[in-house]
Structures are given as C-alpha cells and as structure tokens.
Amino acid sequence: EVHHRIGGVDGAVAMVRERSGGQFDPQLAELFCADAQAIVAGPPTGDSWDAALCEAPDHGQRLDDQSLDELLIALGDFVDLKCPFTLGHSRAVAKLAGDAAEFAGLGRDAVTLTRRAGHVHDLGRIGVSNQVWSKPTPLSAAEFERMRLHPYLTLRILSRVKGLEQVAQLAANHHERVDGTGYPRSLPGAALSMPDRILAAAVGYQSALEPRPYREPLDAATAARRIRDRARTGELDHVAVEAVLHAAGHRARGSSSRPDGLTPREIEVLCLVARGASNKEIAAALTISEKTARNHVERTYAKIGVSNRIGASMYALRHGLTEPLV
16 A cells, blocks of 8 residues: 555555565465556445455354454554554553452453453554654643544444444543543543453553653552552542552552452442342342342441442442442
8 A cells, every 4th residue: 555655556566576475475465466456446435444344254253252352362462563662561451450350359241341451452552653652752732632542543443343342432441530530531430430440550550561762661569659649649449459459469458459348249239229229129139138138238338338329329430330340
C-alpha cells in the first residue's frame, strides 16, 4: 500500500517481486502480482471491514474459549510490538489482572473477562502515532488529547467483533479513575465495576515497571508505592490495588482484599440488595432459607455501617460491587 502510493501499481509490483523469497512468501507474492491492480484498489464500494470479512476463509466460524484466548493474546502481542518499550506489556497486565481478580474473590467468569480485557486493553494504541508514544519530552496539548483517545479506539475496534462487547467495555475503562478524573469518558466511581478497578490498578503497576521514553523503569517497591499513593488520593480503588500487589508478590496490607472484610457470600447478598431484591428473592436466588438471607443482610449492613437498602445500594455503587463477584 505504501509503495502503491509512492510509485503506483508498477512500483508496488516491483517491490513485491524484489522481496519474493525473502521478506515475502513466494506463493503470496505471485498471487499479488497476478492481480495487483484489483488488490491495491481495495473494495469498490462500502466498508473495507465488511469487504475483508467476506473474503475471510473462516468467516462465520465461532471460536471456542481456547481459540478466543489465543486470538486475544495475538492481538495484544501485535500492538505491543508498536513500541520497543511495551514488548510483553499486555501479557503481563493480563496475568496480573486475572490473578488479582481471583484473589479479590471474583467468580470464574469475571476472572476470565478481566484477563481477556487485559490482553487487548491497549489495542487502540495502533491508532496513535509513534511520534506521540516515543516522545521523550512533554506532549503538546494536541498530542495529549490524541493519546487520551486510545482507550476509545480500543472500544471502537473491539465493538466491531460480535461477542466481545463485555471485553470491549472493560478494556476501554483501563484509564478511568474512581474519583472521576480518568479518561476518555471521566466515568464516576459508581460506573466502575470491580473488574474495571482491578484492570486500572494492574495497568498502573505494570506500566511503572516498564521503561518509557521520558523515564527509566521503576523498581517493584517504588511501583507499589506509586499505586498505593494513587489509591490514597482517590484515583485507584484501594481493594483493587492491594489485590494487584498481592498478585505481583507484594505483601498485602489488611486482612482482606474485599472492602470492610466482606465475605464472597456477603458481597453476593449486597449485589442482590443493590438490585432491589427482597429477603425472599435473595433466599430464592441463593437457595437458602429466608431467615438465613435476613441474617446475611443484617451482618452485611453491620459490616459496612448502613441501616437500610438505600445505604447498602450506595455502598455497592461506590465500591464497584453492583455485580456479583462469585
């Protein structure tokens, strides 16, 4: 495509023939040269995305879990190759976030979702020039705004793929902050689930360990102190931070990775309360007696310091616990 823009079809064909058997597979080079005019012209009308899908030999094939994981890992590896200082970043974030989600008591599906989003959270970086990513001096206002768009671009790319809607939403929130000062949408803390908070903390910690054009890599202790400081100032969730640091091998502070020492069952009850479930409905959902459900509700209220469902619902929103973790 580049050589076509510079030297036309003849220039593109000459380059492909010259590199056949070296950089390019000879069979593919021959196929290109045989129909170069049509190939470089692209689709005559309509969306290039749809045109490419129609040409794909596996169009419509549904991926199993293993194949989906392999695809997401490959996408993360691809975008990490954009800059030498991000090599391996997405794999490291995915492992860290997945392990932290498990330590925090999230259920299997939530752990899987968090890990998968970790692999592709930076996919939107491909839409931002390397002149921005590799700049060793402070970004201009225009460059900074362009950089802030990369989570949005991640969302746009992944949302085109049917079945990745949840992964796309979570991946796009990796720079949102609990205090509402994050980007690209400045979401309030009430809009951020525990997987959102864990992924943001994992990205913050892992990025600190890696070199950047404007700084040297930080050691593990300094990286840990940095994200704990961000939790103290309200940017990151302290539970998510401690879960990430535990997953990274640091000694966790406090006796529990869950807010106020809530058990997985109590978090489950709290989620149901936040969605307006009565004690009877909680009992039915959890296959327990109504009396046991009432006892769970009362213990949960006592732990979080509230006296009614409205207070419990607000607590759940503030701590990203509006979805069950187990």
